[in-house]
Amino acid sequence: MSKKDIYGINKWGKGFFEISKKGNLALKNPFEKKNDSVELIRVIRELNQKYSPPYIIRIIDYLEYMIYQIHQNFDKSIKEIGYKNKYRGVFPVKVNQQAQVVEKITSYGKKLDFGLEVGSKPELLIALTQKLSKNSLIVCNGIKDEEFITLCLLSSKLGIKIVIVLESIRELNLIVKISKKLKILPLLGLRIKLTNTISGKWSQSSGDRSAFGLPVEKITEVISILKKNQLLECLILQHSHLGSQVPDIIEIRKFTQEACRFFCEITKEGAPLKYLDLGGGLGIDYTGQNKSISHSINYSLEEYCFNIVETVKLQLDKEKIDHPVIITESGRACVAASSILIFNILDTTIFDSKKCPEITQKDHIYLSYMKQILNYLEKERLQECFNDLNYYRDELRILFRNNQINLKDMAKIEKTYLFILNKMKSLLLETKEISDDVLNTINNLADIYHGNFSVFQSLPDVWAIDQLHPIAPIHKLSEIPKRRAVLNDITCDSDGMISKFVLNDGISKTLPVHEIKNDEDYYLGVFFVGAYQETLGDLHNLFGDTNVASIKLFKNSKFKIIHKQVGDKVSEVLSYVEYSPSKLINNFIKIVNHKQNSDILKLTEKNKLLKTFKDSLQGYTYFEN
Numbered sequence: 001m002s003k004k005d006i007y008g009i010n011k012w013g014k015g016f017f018e019i020s021k022k023g024n025l026a027l028k029n030p031f032e033k034k035n036d037s038v039e040l041i042r043v044i045r046e047l048n049q050k051y052s053p054p055y056i057i058r059i060i061d062y063l064e065y066m067i068y069q070i071h072q073n074f075d076k077s078i079k080e081i082g083y084k085n086k087y088r089g090v091f092p093v094k095v096n097q098q099a100q101v102v103e104k105i106t107s108y109g110k111k112l113d114f115g116l117e118v119g120s121k122p123e124l125l126i127a128l129t130q131k132l133s134k135n136s137l138i139v140c141n142g143i144k145d146e147e148f149i150t151l152c153l154l155s156s157k158l159g160i161k162i163v164i165v166l167e168s169i170r171e172l173n174l175i176v177k178i179s180k181k182l183k184i185l186p187l188l189g190l191r192i193k194l195t196n197t198i199s200g201k202w203s204q205s206s207g208d209r210s211a212f213g214l215p216v217e218k219i220t221e222v223i224s225i226l227k228k229n230q231l232l233e234c235l236i237l238q239h240s241h242l243g244s245q246v247p248d249i250i251e252i253r254k255f256t257q258e259a260c261r262f263f264c265e266i267t268k269e270g271a272p273l274k275y276l277d278l279g280g281g282l283g284i285d286y287t288g289q290n291k292s293i294s295h296s297i298n299y300s301l302e303e304y305c306f307n308i309v310e311t312v313k314l315q316l317d318k319e320k321i322d323h324p325v326i327i328t329e330s331g332r333a334c335v336a337a338s339s340i341l342i343f344n345i346l347d348t349t350i351f352d353s354k355k356c357p358e359i360t361q362k363d364h365i366y367l368s369y370m371k372q373i374l375n376y377l378e379k380e381r382l383q384e385c386f387n388d389l390n391y392y393r394d395e396l397r398i399l400f401r402n403n404q405i406n407l408k409d410m411a412k413i414e415k416t417y418l419f420i421l422n423k424m425k426s427l428l429l430e431t432k433e434i435s436d437d438v439l440n441t442i443n444n445l446a447d448i449y450h451g452n453f454s455v456f457q458s459l460p461d462v463w464a465i466d467q468l469h470p471i472a473p474i475h476k477l478s479e480i481p482k483r484r485a486v487l488n489d490i491t492c493d494s495d496g497m498i499s500k501f502v503l504n505d506g507i508s509k510t511l512p513v514h515e516i517k518n519d520e521d522y523y524l525g526v527f528f529v530g531a532y533q534e535t536l537g538d539l540h541n542l543f544g545d546t547n548v549a550s551i552k553l554f555k556n557s558k559f560k561i562i563h564k565q566v567g568d569k570v571s572e573v574l575s576y577v578e579y580s581p582s583k584l585i586n587n588f589i590k591i592v593n594h595k596q597n598s599d600i601l602k603l604t605e606k607n608k609l610l611k612t613f614k615d616s617l618q619g620y621t622y623f624e625n
């Protein structure tokens with residue numbers, strides 16, 4: 001039994017996940033580090049008594065912990081650096097709009113004056129109905145219409161601190177008009193387009209060409225319109241957002257520095273700015289590499305907070321401007337770790353041949369040449385063997401196409417090919433210099449493990465932007481995985497494939513997996529899926545939302561499932577695409593009755609068929625046990 005951490009769980013999962021003595025993936029309680037961890041497979045077994053995978057498992061403790069950590073680390077830096085104001089977090093609702101998530105964030109965050117950031121009317125309605133503290137802010141970004149602005153202004157009469165962030169001059173003119181009409185003064189913010197750019201996937205959301213915010217030349221125009229309408233007093237917040245998943249701490253420092261310059265200048269213009277909102281961007285180390293590269297970050301949360309507070313203090317002190325309340329809109333960092341997608345493997349396609357077929361006189365001469373490769377197969381001649389192997393197989397395939405080799409012989413050829421290639425696979429591990437050709441073919445011969453999930457529904461960023469999430473089995477971690485696989489989802493789409501994995505020793509095109517014995521369940525977890533994935537997902541092939549279970553961790557490895565959300569039923573996804581389930585039943589009954597009249601269908605068969613049709617409508621969209 002080995003407990004080697006092949007998947008890098010101790011790197012990317014630091015503080016949240018570990019491998020238990022029994023070799024299961026276990027959830028640590030970050031608040032109570034001395035508590036024994038909870039094996040995730042136990043949660044799955046409990047859910048399986050009533051439901052079927054795939055599941056999203058939401059660990060509420062992780063959600064609360066991240067909010068607490070962000071707040072605490074800012075607080076600590078503020079004290080250490082002697083910063084003369086506070087930190088206030090706001091959660092950007094777009095990162096995970098699920099009611100369970102937003103409600104947990106606001107109820108836990110109330111004592112920390114955590115607020116919400118919204119970017120649309122539906123998100124505004126969510127925010128307005130949460131129980132926020134009297135000091136919490138609702139920051140309204142995005143494009144706003146008359147109804148949006150009216151709602152903000154009238155809601156401010158309820159004592160809700162709601163800041164309308166100006167994105168354009170058009171919006172400002174609309175606010176001036178509505179505010180005069182309602183005789184309510186707005187709390188205003190100003191979104192600034194900074195010139196600093198970031199590296200990584202979200203670089204386009206930074207710099208001159210970013211879609212949001214006002215460029216320098218428009219800021220002065222905003223200030224004069226505000227002055228002209230006696231509304232400059234209302235401008236209390238300055239906002240900017242560098243982009244998501246910023247990989248490099250230096251970029252955060254430079255961005256903060258630039259934001260501070262604007263803050264000082266706008267203050268000098270007479271605006272009573274009180275809040276400096278630095279947007280999102282705090283990243284997640286998905287690979288555990290701690291580097292300034294995609295899917296990783298080269299800083300800790302502590303460093304992030306310290307760098308921001310220190311930079312703001314230095315910049316503002318230089319220009320003798322009072323320290324503002326610092327706001328960040330961390331979304332990814334708050335919620336990513338709290339959700340895990342769990343799915344079972346339904347089937348495997350194995351590119352392997354355990355035995356080399358016997359070659360007889362009757363076989364084609366190229367097949368015996370092919371087998372002879374085994375006589376000179378060695379590390380130093382790997383490339384040569386690979387070239388020969390493919391040459392013979394290609395020639396034999398031509399003969400098959402030309403009707404000179406039959407199906408049985410072709411099967412023997414393919415088995416011999418796979419047997420030799422698999423021998424090469426084991427040699428490959430000892431060889432450093434190898435051409436990409438050989439490497440690709442060998443990688444292409446990885447098994448395909450077919451998982452009960454939809455990439456498009458549950459991991460849309462994997463499909464759309466090549467997002468890398470750590471993936472690992474949640475059990476059998478003390479057994480050495482003897483196979484390598486890529487993952488295929490349940491949709492009928494070749495894009496529903498995952499072929500990039502985080503491992504302890506780097507990124508790999510294949511995932512080490514265990515052999516699956518007959519009827520045995522094999523579960524994989526995809527980690528850090530709490531940010532952006534749930535609502536960005538789509539209904540490709542009509543696979544709907546998965547079952548979701550929220551859990552809390554307790555002492556002595558105990559856990560409690562505190563909320564279950566049943567995934568979409570077939571009837572629900574059909575109605576999303578405008579089919580009426582009752583009409584479908586009636587149509588099907590007509591079709592069945594018509595056939596029954598012609599005596600094709602027995603009565604028992606008819607009843608069973610109709611029952612199965614109706615049951616299917618009420619069932620889960622995924623494969624059910």
Ligand SMILES: Cc1ncc(COP(=O)(O)O)c(C=O)c1O
Pocket residue numbers: 092095117141241243244245279280281282329330331332333531
């Ligand atoms: C304005 C704004 N604030 C906050 C965020 C959240 O960013 P992150 O998830 O990187 O914290 C975003 C997302 O890109 C955003 O556009």
